[in-house]
Amino acid sequence: MxxxxxxxxxxxxxxxxxxxxxxxxxxxxxxxxxxxxxxxxxxxxxxxxxxxxxxxxxxxxxxxxxxxxxxxxxxxxxxxxxxxxxxxxxxxxxxxxxxxxxxxxxxxxxxxxxxxxxxxxxxxxxxxxxxxxxQNRRTDPDVHHLLHIFKSGILGKVFMIKQYSSHFARRNDWQTLRKFGGGTLNNTCPHTIDQLLLLLESPVKDVWGDLQACVTAGNAEDHVKVLIRGKNGRVIDMEVTSAYAFGQPGWQVMGTLGSLRQEGDEFVIKHLDPKKLKKLKADPSMAVPDRKYGVIGGEQLEWQETRVKAKDPQFAVxxxxxxxxxxxxxxxxxxxPESVREQLRVIEMARRGTKFV
Ligand SMILES: NC(=O)c1ccc[n+]([C@@H]2O[C@H](COP(=O)([O-])OP(=O)(O)OC[C@H]3O[C@@H](n4cnc5c(N)ncnc54)[C@H](O)[C@@H]3O)[C@@H](O)[C@H]2O)c1
The missing domain is CATH 3.40.50.720 (NAD(P)-binding Rossmann-like Domain)
Known part of the structure; x- marks a missing residue:
């Protein structure tokens, strides 16, 4: 010792x-x-x-x-x-x-x-x-809870995650100036992207970004939209803006057997039991019987709803x-540092093609 x-x-x-x-x-x-x-x-x-x-x-x-x-x-x-x-x-x-x-x-x-x-x-x-x-937000229990839910399979194959964070906030400190490394992509987004890269559960395949300067002083962006696609096909839709005066839902997740949405401090999960779903085969007939939509012959989905505490303390670090x-x-x-380097690579890719390179 x-x-x-x-x-x-x-x-x-x-x-x-x-x-x-x-x-x-x-x-x-x-x-x-x-x-x-x-x-x-x-x-x-x-x-x-x-x-x-x-x-x-x-x-x-x-x-x-x-x-x-x-x-x-x-x-x-x-x-x-x-x-x-x-x-x-x-x-x-x-x-x-x-x-x-x-x-x-x-x-x-x-x-x-x-x-x-x-x-x-x-x-x-x-x-x-x-x-x-x-990267203190990597300890957020809601993120680790989401990973736990993904692994449980209740949502089926998760293919889309949305994370929107919005407020209408004017500011004029050094964080609005690029020469000090200011701007939303360097300031707030390192937390968001860090969490989203965990939830992507895959190496990053491609990134698209739109950055705008809307309501703050200085010359740095205050509105960020980023789409990230993983090599596993999962897509992240992220928005962090200082220029939208309404709140937006927290986490939203789409899977092939269900959907998850954050409501206040709860995750609401609407899910289907795969054993109760009849196997569907596409019907190539030229005309749909009775001019109806949906599954030919009809189908009643048996939705189950589960509500859990988003920030379950068992996932706290x-x-x-x-x-x-x-x-x-x-x-x-x-x-x-290697894990955070990947976040910086995403940030660089999100800046490409914008005036905030
Ligand atoms: N992880 C988080 O949740 C979190 C929260 C806030 C800020 N931050 C980060 O922390 C950093 C600082 O942000 P802040 O909001 O605390 O800024 P701040 O302006 O409140 O504080 C900066 C401090 O650094 C001092 N300073 C300036 N130049 C210095 C130098 N060369 N040597 C020593 N001290 C110096 C200033 O006098 C001031 O006291 C930023 O990079 C920001 O992104 C992280």
């Missing part, structure tokens, strides 16, 4: 904003308040003095750094860093930190391109350090628990 086994992971956080402070600083603080001493914040990096002071006051022994290079030299004992700065900086800062001997978890988006992601993966291999990405196991107990990484 190594000398660090079971000791708190000495953590640095770069960028103390909405993600760095509100998500990561808070998660580590909450774990400590629950009596878990598995992560400790020993260093923070941010140009803003008041944010450094706030972190130093929250985590005893934590040292604030205004300058990235100074931190990389001193580290104050850090062995792991969370990078939660503007998206365009994730790649270069991850590589710097890996070279300085730190394990790295960068916020999404992992990188600005597949090429940059490859450099990060190579840097992690060379440094023999962990590189992971905060705790991100920081899994991370600790990878850093301290050498357990398989929950989010591998």
């Amino acid at each position: 190594s000398s660090t086994a079971n000791k708190p992971v000495k953590t640095a956080i770069a960028g103390l904003g909405r993600a760095g402070w509100n998500i990561h600083g808070r998660a580590i603080k909450q774990r400590q308040e629950q009596g878990k001493r598995d992560f400790d914040v020993v260093a923070v990096i941010d140009p803003l003095d008041e944010r450094l002071k706030e972190a130093e006051a929250t985590f005893p022994g934590c040292k604030g750094f205004k300058d990235w290079k100074t931190f990389l030299k001193e580290k104050n004992g850090a062995e792991f860093i969370v990078i939660a700065t503007q998206s365009v900086a994730h790649g270069p800062m991850s590589i710097d930190a890996l070279k300085a001997g730190l394990h790295v978890m960068t916020e999404k988006p992992m990188a600005m391109s597949v090429k940059e992601a490859d450099k990060m993966i190579a840097a992690a291999k060379k440094a023999k350090r962990i590189l992971t990405i905060h 705790n991100f920081y628990d899994r991370l600790y196991d990878s850093i301290r107990n050498k357990k398989k990484l929950f989010i591998t």
